[in-house]
Amino acid sequence: MATTGRYLYGLIRTTEDVEFGDIGLEHAGARERVHTLVVDSVGAVVSAFSPKERLLPLRKNLEPHNEVLREVMKTTTVVPMTFGHVARSEAEIRKTLRRHRAAIGTQLDRVNGAVEMGLKVKWDVDSIYDYIVGVDPELAAFRDQVFGRSNAPSQNEKMELGKLFEDRLNRERDEQTDRVVEMFKESVREHRANVPKGEKVVMDLAFLVERDAQKAFEDRVFQVAGAFPAEYVFDYSGPWAPFNFVDLDLSMDVEN
Amino acid sequence: MALPDLARRAASRPRLPSLASQRRVSLCETLDRVLNKGAVVAGDIVISVAGVDLLYVGLNLVVTSVETMRNWKPAGTPVRQPEPLSQEIRP
Missing domain, CATH: 3.30.70 (Alpha-Beta Plaits)
Known part of the structure; x- marks a missing residue:
């Protein structure tokens, strides 16, 4: 059964869903599809990852985190997350985005275009x-x-x-x-x-x-x-x- | 064992292939940012992986000892010298 868990790479400004390809953390034997969850004008960059799975700060896990951010940076400004954020569901991430809308907006403005x-x-x-x-x-x-x-x-x-x-x-x-x-x-x-x-x-x-x-x-x-x-x-x-x-x-x- | 694995890799000139300029960036630089910096969500909304901070302290020590060993070079023990990890500019 596919997991409902999501790994969170960073936050961007977008009003529509964006696809970044199968460049995410490996999960169930394959690199996962990286895409956005959009709430208002903020998109969380995520891929599927089970919250029950162990996620150690090994190079094989750290590099995809950085690689995804690099890919996202080619087209837009991203507020990077620290390594290791796994949510139990997309709903949880949406809730967080909604709750912290103002703080996230301020941060996105600060680094916008840089x-x-x-x-x-x-x-x-x-x-x-x-x-x-x-x-x-x-x-x-x-x-x-x-x-x-x-x-x-x-x-x-x-x-x-x-x-x-x-x-x-x-x-x-x-x-x-x-x-x-x-x-x-x-x-x-x-x-x-x-x-x-x-x-x-x-x-x-x-x-x-x-x-x-x-x-x-x-x-x-x-x-x-x-x-x-x-x-x-x-x-x-x-x-x-x-x-x-x-x-x-x-x-x-x-x-x- | 996670830590020795990372230490070995740290000495093996990591490279980010997506870099257009093909500049080498050290694993340390990446580690420092990805593990120490960036936005943080905690609490019951999103689960942060437990123990990352603690592990990082361990990693730091291992990486540092690799650096030290490299400088130490006892006679007769070949120590592989990695190429510079990033672009070096000398005035």
Whole structure:
């Protein structure tokens, strides 16, 4: 028996049903048909998936989620859902759309006509410690003072040095992030700075870019990269669905 | 076992074939967005898959350890070096 359950990929603006082909999550041995459930002018992008089935965040499940969003993005703006939403029925999804109509509309307006581009900047250096010490003479002097004596440095001194280093590293990150964000200001609608993961990551940025301005954005990446010294490596990715520019938590029981 | 499987795949240069520009995008980038960002529905209307957050913490650790291992490279142990995961621009 076919399931009544539906997996939810994202939300779009549409007044009529849209078909996206058999590109959905695999269910009962085949990629499922992706289509919309429309309420008023909002469409939920869904495919059949049993709520009783286990859905693990494996690559084979995560990639279809992202692929479907990519396909949808070719024709319209999509508010992406986080991976893992399965409703028991189409009626449940319609009810949610109706209930959260206002919040969903606001969110769709926010990202309308735009895509997300990612930009990660890293320090391409052998030792981040040497690099940071190298840009700060005061830190270098303190390091020499702590380690330059004949007796071994105390635990407290080492901790103090470590703290100074950490602060200096984060200050360097903040300054360079501000500089880069400023340089992109004219080319983007919004930006978001995520916490860098990894000691050599300078910044992890997401930009909301007009769909028509992607090429200009990419050119800008090269220009900005050109303004930085050689140890700064710029990695950009995208276009993504605007994952970083969605602020929509429908868990609250909002009555509209 | 789910986690080691993902870790192995993370090191194998994932690629999104639908990208017109054929740029490589790392699995980490996808994971970070698809699992951490985006709209959320919870409560009894729509069932969120339980444990995703918890699993992600696990994944993060595995992916991080793969990165670390790659940098570590003990002598005599060949470690496959993946190509850059996304486009690299050097000034």
